[in-house]
Amino acid sequence: MNYLMGAIGIIVFLLLAWLVSSDRKNVRWQYIGIMLVIQFVLAFLLLKTPWGISFVTWLAKGFGYLLGYAQQGVDFVFAGLENPAVGKLPQASTFFMDVLLPITFISALIGILQYLKILPFIIKYLGWLISKVNGMGKLESYNAVASAILGQSEVFISLKKQLPHIPKHRLYTLTASAMSTVSLSIVGAYFQMIKPEYVVTAIVLNLFGGFIIASIINPYRVSEEEENAVIMTENEHKQSFFEMLGEYILDGFKVAVIVGAMLIGYIALIAMLNGIVDGITPGKMNFQDILGYLFAPLAFLTGIGWDDAVRAGSIMATKLVSNEFVAMLDVQNIVNNKTGELSQRAIGIVSVFLVSFANFSSIGIIAGAIKSLNDKQGDVVARFGLKLLYGATLVSFISATIAGFFL
Template structure:
């Protein structure tokens, strides 16, 4: 019965994507089927095999070491700020982003990251039936972030059609950047973070192939990666360190505002209606959670966390998940954890539109116009990934 419900969930995802499709005749069903099979195989490999365990364990160990190195710098500057034995979200989760950002800058500076992104993107383009630019962009978004990725292709922005811009932006919203992966791993199980990153990459292509199908002409399928403007090593390093610190501060400020507002709204709803705002959202999203494979006993709570992520951001939702995780089944925890690992929320519309507009005003206005459709598609990607995980575990 559980499998039948999840299959219905998959059909719902594809049905909702088809509902918004601009040109159903151009949908490449063969490529979609291949990518869906790849998703199932990767989910099974990562979550159900010893090889997947070893792979994720190795990935986790790398980030554990990186976080320990980051802790050295944080302790040097902020040592004694937190009481001994106390946990500080800002110090333990957000500030390590500064160090990870510095590492990304070093990999960019020595052309290691651009090389990896380009060739993985070219390989993916053979599978997804899309252009080289779209494939590169999806990989690059997962490496450098949803706003920074557009800097690497700014030479081509002015010539990109609205259809291709939708694909680029949807990929950016469906993934997460490596700079925050370490932060996620301190909040939810690392295996779900890794699984979500990999599955979302293909899920983004699947949903976009349905909602926004098109064919890229050979003459248009050119990939021009923008080189970083010439800087000395230490100029670059200082810039990336400051960028990482800005991200940590911005995320921290958003969390202060969103968590406080959510608490206020919950209190007001509880006083007036006798039920919290998150509980109401939970009832709205509960059927979707149920079709993703969440048992009905957990569906309302899970639905509230899903909605929290949509209206605020994934960090707020992960905090909410941590508060109720012990009351959930392991099956529910896996599904919802995977669902949360993406940038699919309302604030991302403004982030992406603003990033593109800073590079090309005309294209920024184009992105702003299809903002809600962008969020719609990225949310379907998260639901698709979570449903697949629910079927596999």
């Protein structure tokens, strides 16, 4: 039954994208079919085969070593900060120090790989390969891969010179990719909150899911003349190694602080809304319960059983109105406390759904990043911001649904 609902769910999510399409007659379904097949194959390889499981285990182990090195830097700076026992626990886990601050070190590594031209090489040729199966231009494929490595705002720096000349329809696809993916610097933090296999599967599925939804909502063809006009160029100012390293370290620290600040604000706001609703209906429901009932049908369409749908829908909606970290904390609490609020299969589907930047705050982040580089294009992005979020959320639903077939 769950698999039948998953199949129906994929059709419904594609239909929801088609309903807001700018050109319904020219959607190229053949490419969408190819990419859906690729998603199913990749999900099977990552979640069900020994090679996929070994790859994810190796990747998680590698990030574990990196996070261990990062912790040495954190411990040196915050060695004197007390981390007292809480309840029966000998020592409380400090989210900011254990999860967020290591982003600084991962960001530094990305900067080094960028400086050594290793990441640009990977991005360029992986983007070229993907462009052969998605029916889109090389710029769109480049941007999707770059977004998954550099991040939703940083990626547009690499397109600074092309940005003024990118037409609106192509700009939508570029920003949709940025919202549907996550940056490599933040993956280590996700690994500490949900299972690595769900994180890796989501990243891979979202890459193609972004093209699927963008191809339906915003179909177009790129002419050879327009394609040839797109040339990746280097920044005029060549930084020294230590200039670059300092910049990436500070950028990583800024991300950690910004995410921490957003968590404080969002969790406090949700707690307040929970309190208000609880005050109106004492002991019956809270704000997240209301969100759960609203999102329950959509969660059900991903293949989650109805018994889990309300709780799963609540977590999905929490991610949409706040961010993925707030929602991941909910999942982490369910897993750690073994409350039985969700089945293991539901936890897997929800976890895959959470791995993306598709939330309301990302509209401002992406529009602001582009506006800082080109004021006019930033205003263009802001105008289709809600449509951007709508499409990116559908990407998350499709990725979660496909993953559900193998959980």
